Amino acid sequence: MKRDFLAETDFSKEEILQTFELARELKEKTKKGIEHHLLKGQVLAMIFQKPSNRTRVSFEVGMYQLGGHAVYLGPQEIGLGTRESVPDVARVLERFSQGIMARVFGHHLVTGLAAAARIPVINGLSDLLHPCQILGDLLTIIEHKGHYEGIKLAYVGDGNNIVNSFINVAGILPLDLRIATPKGYEPNAEILQSARSKGVSRISWSEDPVDAVTGADVIYTDTWASMGQESETEMRRKIFQPFQVNDELVSHAAKDHIFMHCLPAHRGDEVTDAVMDGPHSVVFDEAENRMHIQKAILVKLMA
Ligand code: CP
Ligand code: NVA
Numbered sequence: 001m002k003r004d005f006l007a008e009t010d011f012s013k014e015e016i017l018q019t020f021e022l023a024r025e026l027k028e029k030t031k032k033g034i035e036h037h038l039l040k041g042q043v044l045a046m047i048f049q050k051p052s053n054r055t056r057v058s059f060e061v062g063m064y065q066l067g068g069h070a071v072y073l074g075p076q077e078i079g080l081g082t083r084e085s086v087p088d089v090a091r092v093l094e095r096f097s098q099g100i101m102a103r104v105f106g107h108h109l110v111t112g113l114a115a116a117a118r119i120p121v122i123n124g125l126s127d128l129l130h131p132c133q134i135l136g137d138l139l140t141i142i143e144h145k146g147h148y149e150g151i152k153l154a155y156v157g158d159g160n161n162i163v164n165s166f167i168n169v170a171g172i173l174p175l176d177l178r179i180a181t182p183k184g185y186e187p188n189a190e191i192l193q194s195a196r197s198k199g200v201s202r203i204s205w206s207e208d209p210v211d212a213v214t215g216a217d218v219i220y221t222d223t224w225a226s227m228g229q230e231s232e233t234e235m236r237r238k239i240f241q242p243f244q245v246n247d248e249l250v251s252h253a254a255k256d257h258i259f260m261h262c263l264p265a266h267r268g269d270e271v272t273d274a275v276m277d278g279p280h281s282v283v284f285d286e287a288e289n290r291m292h293i294q295k296a297i298l299v300k301l302m303a
Pocket of ligand 2: 262
């Protein structure tokens with residue numbers, strides 16, 4: 001039966017750990033220039049309703065390195081659910097390709113594609129979740145901290161798709177997840193309740209960024225206005241100001257903490273130049289790992 005990767009919860013703990021292992025293997029082969037054409041001749045159709053740098057390039061280059069090919073379908077092309085119905089798009093793309101990756105606004109669009117397609121569908125970001133990002137981020141945490149178990153991860157900022165995905169993962173892998181967002185901008189309540197009910201991780205929420213960051217091994221932030229919320233940028237800038245990750249805030253973290261951001265960063269808003277470019281920042285390792293983890297996900301679903 002075909003498998004999809006629309007949410008972290010689509011994989012078991014064992015499968016997530018296997019994906020880390022495979023990503024590490026493929027990363028090493030890539031660095032050593034060892035050919036690994038595990039998806040020779042296969043095609044990935046990539047639907048983008050939103051802009052992208054990392055997701056597009058990492059999937060496209062990743063498919064090339066795996067011996068396959070990726071087709072980019074930008075916001076002007078498909079008209080997912082407008083020019084053509086979601087199931088019809090899926091039924092057409094499965095005639096040309098062996099996998100679909102989609103970056104969408106409503107999460108129902110990726111679940112709709114997956115329900116109609118007989119080929120694997122991967123969520124390349126929805127308004128609700130960004131699962132490829134979060135698995136890549138955990139790979140980065142393991143590389144820099146040596147492990148993920150019990151890691152004190154402080155997420156500071158907007159309760160968006162990134163933190164929802166971290167919460168999902170915390171329902172599967174043991175983390176100490178400390179979330180700080182302004183009131184009214186909390187993460188998805190259902191996802192939070194479901195992850196907490198699994199009893200795997202400690203997951204706390206507060207309105208106090210210092211409280212979240214104190215003693216943290218990892219400090220993570222993201223844009224204050226996600227794609228689709230651009231009209232709220234000015235309003236959010238005022239509300240989120242106390243949540244800026246700057247030298248004062250990071251001074252409360254563990255001495256050997258790392259700073260992470262899924263990027264793109266809005267320097268001077270959610271993070272200062274000093275933190276982004278400082279010695280604790282691993283944001284470009286993090287960006288690179290998107291490709292290695294996604295290659296492992298592609299192989300798991302398509303090989
Ligand atoms: N982090 C991430 O998904 O980046 P892009 O929006 O550039 O793809
Ligand atoms: N929360 C951001 C993540 C970008 C990778 C957004 O959805 O725009």
